[in-house]
Amino acid sequence: MRCPFCGHPDTQVVETRDSDEGDSTRRRRKCAACDKRFTTYERAEIELPSIVKRDGRRTDYDRAKLKSSLMLALRKRPVGAEAVETAIEAIEGKLRQSGDKEVSSTQLGEWVMKELRKLDKVAYVRFASVYRSFDDVTEFVAAVKESGKKS
Template identity: 55%
Template sequence: MQCPFCKTPDTRVVDSRLAEDGTQVRRRRECEKCGGRFTTFERAQLTMPNIVKRSGDPEPFREDKLREGIGHAIYKRPVSPEMVDHAIDSVMRKLRGTGEREVPSRQVGEWVMEELRDLDHVAYVRFASIYRAFEDVNAFREEIERLQAQPSAAERKSQLPLLEAETTTRRRGKNG
């Protein structure tokens, strides 16, 4: 770590110990060039990153908002609350796993789509039609045909028809 006094790129750790009940590591460092000493604290970053909306504005991550978005997509679909919890856990793990302070909402949308694609194709298409503005009707149709060729777990079980009203592209304009 750089010396805060003389900006030498590297400093030596002279002491390292656990602090705050083991949730922190406290290090005493010394600069061999100027002799300056300073302390650093290291702790796990467990807070969720902020979500950067398409407008560029960051906002705190909200689990209820994520749950609501998935809830709309799975409306009247054979997806259990446990499956939803699992999908939300998975997305939140990925969010934390970035180690970033900010993650674009677009990225979160992609992760949600990955989860839904495995869960239920209708839910996936509903979500995707809102979050991934399909370039044109053909791109949308190609995606649906691709999905129909590979039924999801729920569809294989129940033989539910893929897409009834869904085939009419529902564009909702701008979404955060």
């Protein structure tokens, strides 16, 4: 694997760990040229279902888009990168377990909110306020109250 810092083709695996779910492997690597360390994740390439948008359009599942949405909700919140990866893996696990060729964006959004609720209540409310596009303050207050309930 090439070093993302200097581009050198020779990197050494320093540490290997399986995820809790056992569906991915985390590897800490060290570059032989610049001595910088970085993390890679290895997972089986499995085709995930297409996402059906509210307007009926269909798109391929995009891990980067999911991560971007989570990171936006978690912006300036005390949640580590590993916790975000774990949440993404949990959501992808639900996508795989569904066994469907297509999953609605509504269902995917509900899974995202469930994971955000476990990670950070503020991020959950941020995401819910955009995702559910509240019409008035009472809906927002209800979401805040919902965030305080046990998962």
